[in-house]
Amino acid sequence: MRPGEQRPLLSSRLTPTVPPEPVVARPRLLRRLDEGSAGPVTLVVAPAGWGKTTLLASWVRLTEPEDAPAPAWVSVEVGDDGDRLWAYLAAALRTATGAADDDLVAPLPTGPPRPDQLELLAAGLAAAERPVLLVLDDLHRITDPAALSGLEFLLRHSEQRLRLVVGARAGLPLALHRLRLAGELTEVGTDELAFTDDEVADLLTAHGAPLPAAAVHRLRERAGGWPAALRIAALALRGQPDPERWVGQFGGDQPEIAGYLHEEVLAPIDPADRDLLRRTVLAESVCAELAEALTGRADAEQALANLAGAGGLLRREDSRPPWYRCDPLLADLLRAELARLPADEVRELHARASDWYAGAGRPADGLRHALAAGRWDLAADLFVAHWPELTRYDHDPVGGPTPPAAPPEAVQADPEVALASAAERAYAGDLSAATGHLRTAASYADALPTPRRDRFLRLATALELTLARLAGDLPQTRAAAARLLRTRPRAGSPDGPPAGPLTDASRPGDADLRAFTGTALGLVGMSAGGLPDARFVRARAAAREAGRPRTELVAASRTALLLAVRGDLRAAEQAAHDALGMPPCRGWSCRLDCGYAYLALAVVALHRDQPEEVAANLALAAPATDEPGDEPVAAAVLALCRAGLARDAGDPAAARRLLVGAREALPDEPAAAELSSLLRAAEADARAERGDLDAARDLLADVTGDPATPALDVVLARVELRAGDLGAAGRALPDWQGPPAAAWPLSVRLDAGLLEAVLAERAGDGRRAGRVLEQVLDLAGPQGSRRAFTRAQPSVRDLLAAHLDAGTAHFPLVGDLVRGVEEGAARPAVEPGGLLDEPLTERELTILRYLQSILSNVEIAGELSLSVNTVKTHVRNIYRKLGATRRREAVRRARELRLI
Numbered sequence: 001m002r003p004g005e006q007r008p009l010l011s012s013r014l015t016p017t018v019p020p021e022p023v024v025a026r027p028r029l030l031r032r033l034d035e036g037s038a039g040p041v042t043l044v045v046a047p048a049g050w051g052k053t054t055l056l057a058s059w060v061r062l063t064e065p066e067d068a069p070a071p072a073w074v075s076v077e078v079g080d081d082g083d084r085l086w087a088y089l090a091a092a093l094r095t096a097t098g099a100a101d102d103d104l105v106a107p108l109p110t111g112p113p114r115p116d117q118l119e120l121l122a123a124g125l126a127a128a129e130r131p132v133l134l135v136l137d138d139l140h141r142i143t144d145p146a147a148l149s150g151l152e153f154l155l156r157h158s159e160q161r162l163r164l165v166v167g168a169r170a171g172l173p174l175a176l177h178r179l180r181l182a183g184e185l186t187e188v189g190t191d192e193l194a195f196t197d198d199e200v201a202d203l204l205t206a207h208g209a210p211l212p213a214a215a216v217h218r219l220r221e222r223a224g225g226w227p228a229a230l231r232i233a234a235l236a237l238r239g240q241p242d243p244e245r246w247v248g249q250f251g252g253d254q255p256e257i258a259g260y261l262h263e264e265v266l267a268p269i270d271p272a273d274r275d276l277l278r279r280t281v282l283a284e285s286v287c288a289e290l291a292e293a294l295t296g297r298a299d300a301e302q303a304l305a306n307l308a309g310a311g312g313l314l315r316r317e318d319s320r321p322p323w324y325r326c327d328p329l330l331a332d333l334l335r336a337e338l339a340r341l342p343a344d345e346v347r348e349l350h351a352r353a354s355d356w357y358a359g360a361g362r363p364a365d366g367l368r369h370a371l372a373a374g375r376w377d378l379a380a381d382l383f384v385a386h387w388p389e390l391t392r393y394d395h396d397p398v399g400g401p402t403p404p405a406a407p408p409e410a411v412q413a414d415p416e417v418a419l420a421s422a423a424e425r426a427y428a429g430d431l432s433a434a435t436g437h438l439r440t441a442a443s444y445a446d447a448l449p450t451p452r453r454d455r456f457l458r459l460a461t462a463l464e465l466t467l468a469r470l471a472g473d474l475p476q477t478r479a480a481a482a483r484l485l486r487t488r489p490r491a492g493s494p495d496g497p498p499a500g501p502l503t504d505a506s507r508p509g510d511a512d513l514r515a516f517t518g519t520a521l522g523l524v525g526m527s528a529g530g531l532p533d534a535r536f537v538r539a540r541a542a543a544r545e546a547g548r549p550r551t552e553l554v555a556a557s558r559t560a561l562l563l564a565v566r567g568d569l570r571a572a573e574q575a576a577h578d579a580l581g582m583p584p585c586r587g588w589s590c591r592l593d594c595g596y597a598y599l600a601l602a603v604v605a606l607h608r609d610q611p612e613e614v615a616a617n618l619a620l621a622a623p624a625t626d627e628p629g630d631e632p633v634a635a636a637v638l639a640l641c642r643a644g645l646a647r648d649a650g651d652p653a654a655a656r657r658l659l660v661g662a663r664e665a666l667p668d669e670p671a672a673a674e675l676s677s678l679l680r681a682a683e684a685d686a687r688a689e690r691g692d693l694d695a696a697r698d699l700l701a702d703v704t705g706d707p708a709t710p711a712l713d714v715v716l717a718r719v720e721l722r723a724g725d726l727g728a729a730g731r732a733l734p735d736w737q738g739p740p741a742a743a744w745p746l747s748v749r750l751d752a753g754l755l756e757a758v759l760a761e762r763a764g765d766g767r768r769a770g771r772v773l774e775q776v777l778d779l780a781g782p783q784g785s786r787r788a789f790t791r792a793q794p795s796v797r798d799l800l801a802a803h804l805d806a807g808t809a810h811f812p813l814v815g816d817l818v819r820g821v822e823e824g825a826a827r828p829a830v831e832p833g834g835l836l837d838e839p840l841t842e843r844e845l846t847i848l849r850y851l852q853s854i855l856s857n858v859e860i861a862g863e864l865s866l867s868v869n870t871v872k873t874h875v876r877n878i879y880r881k882l883g884a885t886r887r888r889e890a891v892r893r894a895r896e897l898r899l900i
Helices: 027-036 052-062 082-097 099-105 115-127 145-157 176-181 197-206 213-223 227-237 243-248 255-266 271-280 288-295 300-309 328-339 343-359 363-372 376-389 408-413 416-428 431-442 450-470 474-485 510-527 533-546 549-566 569-580 591-607 611-620 632-648 652-665 670-689 693-700 710-723 726-732 739-743 746-762 766-783 794-806 811-823 842-851 857-864 868-882 887-896
Strands: 041-045 072-075 132-137 162-168 185-188 314-316 324-326
Touching (some): 027 052, 027 185, 052 132, 072 082, 082 132, 082 145, 197 227, 213 227, 213 328, 227 243, 227 255, 255 328, 271 288, 271 328, 288 343, 300 314, 343 363, 363 416, 376 416, 376 510, 416 450, 474 510, 510 533, 510 632, 569 766, 611 632, 726 746, 746 766, 766 811, 842 857, 842 887, 857 868
Parallel strands (some): 041 162, 041 185, 072 132, 132 162
16 A cells, blocks of 8 residues: 555444344343443353344444534454554444544554554543543454553543443453553453343244243253353254254254364464363363373473453353363363374273373262273272262253263173272262172172172162262162171271271271261251251261271251251351352362352351351352252251241241241151241241231140150240230240250250240349340350340330349440440450451441352452442452452462451
8 A cells, every 4th residue: 555545444333233134132231331331341252153242232332422523433354453453443433422522532543553643642631521432352363462551541540431342352452451450441251241130032933933931941051051052053943843852952063063173263273172072071170180181291381370360261260270161162172173083092092081080189080081981990999998978969050971881801800890880970960870780790799708798788888878878769778778787897807907906996997887877867967958067067077087088078068057056156167167168160160169168157147147248158058958859957057047037038928938948848757847947937037027926826836845846845835925925935845954955955945944034024034134135145145146035025125224233244245235236236256366457347247257168250240230240349459458469379378367
């Protein structure tokens, strides 16, 4: 082009792309863009096919300011150098400022501007009446940072009158870190761009291919919410004779999806990186060390980071060290490619994976890959050494193909190989196959020498226990546990100690047996609706003694919940923090265990009358209550917590509905009687609170008077007190100070004691009332329990005030309780600990509790209905106030200060 010659511009690059029809309305994302465009930079970043251009084009076409031009648009193309890019930017800025403000962009040439021209433009933008909104699509195509240096200058010096909305894949040559630190960046990523179930249903309906809700959910899960794949699926579904069956087989290896993945996703990447993806997809997720073991690449760490960053081909999990995983459809395609490699090469990869997992303390993954590699000896060794950890404790699905069964000659030589296969299948949830492997193993057991046969029978019995528990067969589980405890290693056996006197605790293997059977029986008890806290306490101690962290985590999380229900709040709090503080990323699914720990903290907060903490921990506890049919105790405790919050909010009817539903969902088992009584008592109390005393009495008729369910008697006494019948109340009130009452939940004892104190005061015996109240405070004080006082009837406030004047050993606590009752809401109890120069705000404390979880900032923002930028600002303040630089360090420091 000759000097001074005007560069031709394509109008199509200055006009929003026409979105493909039909377009699914996504108001939540349009709102995010509206909110983000109020700040300097909004970044919509995701790999190919995530609907970035469609979203931006839809938003621009729907954005019609009353008194300003619509947002200007530039589609960036490959090869845009400084001259060509700035020619389009100049045209777009002239469009964005409108004809009346054309002089504003007059200093801007068709090529890269000089510093003086940029200063004039920045000054003009800063003086403009309205912000200038500019959309840059596919900005990742700019590879030279110098091409955008002028744009960054304008952002810094236009006093936020220039607003950029950018669509890109990744690897932008912009100073994103500076923008993030300054709180000037709004980011919309794949988590937000992913379709929800409702949006998938709308898409399918718009394409004339509606599906039932269950099939819609499965399609979204298989596609990972990826818009391009879902649109391809919607087009393909229209011609399917059996759409639901097609969805069941939907995967990345299907021709329609595979072609798109090959052309748009895999084609641009380096062949060596594609080989890394293919080899590492052998594992569900991969870290740098595992990738190096599988590929031999010394630069695996950087390669993974690049693939997760610039290419967006991997998703980084929130863990240290970082772990990565492919989207489901891409993983399908890569596994199909992996399967085409020579069989010996694939087996060698499995062998490498098995060795790495075994050395990294992940026996379940090591076992699966050892079987897939045909390493029968290694599989048997892993099973024998780690059998207590090779069992399922949750309901999350386990991915990966089924390993081949060991050949008969391998099982005949070592029947424990078949036990290893049975354990792997049981862990994967394939109980039928596990049972078949177990029978195969048993057919070869008689040929074993006596010492080996003893060990074999013990391990086989452990598997029988696991299979019975997973199948929900409670009698068989208990019977197998009893048989397993009778198989303790004998002196002189391969697993046993030398001959001589032994105690149970000193026998090698005894701790494993006690931890394994105790945890299994505790889980059985909970599935029946029971509260076997003592069993989990013992199992947790045995697991720690045996060095079984997985079993210890399961026992600790359940211990925390059950102790919280019992009212041992400090022990429950410690057990919950212990569970949440255990090392993550050991190859286990810990969502359920963490869910129990958070639910325990919610119960603790409820008894301490800290409603914000209750709500925050309940949000984090969701995994423990996703399947209430399988987790009846968790579902019932969740209902008790939510009902408590509903009553506090003045909605006893909502509380009653929650409690009725939870009580009706409990198993019809004797073990569930205690939990059922707590739910019934709370329901009767909610009815009485509404003034429906007859309905409360009817609910309690024929169920009171049982020493095993004192909560019902206490509530009946409170109902009669509300009715003004002091004699009936006194007769209904059980003895809360006798030896049997030591086993009651603390909340029941406190309620009973307060009722006795109120009855004594009503009878004119103020001295006795004060003495009883002091005994109640003796129980409540060490645990920090406050709710029995702050949410009690008005007469309790008068008792507390009089007790404060009369003198008490709990003067600070009573003074705080009196203030709390008078204000209508209790203040959080002040715990001892280090002081901060600048205390955390209530919002920062709430977000700090979320930082203990695996939730990302985006997910935390969603839980709290905040913008991501607001959450990030709070997180930065938390780090600064705690003197921390990383998330884990902040959580550790907060725990030391007893803030969480």
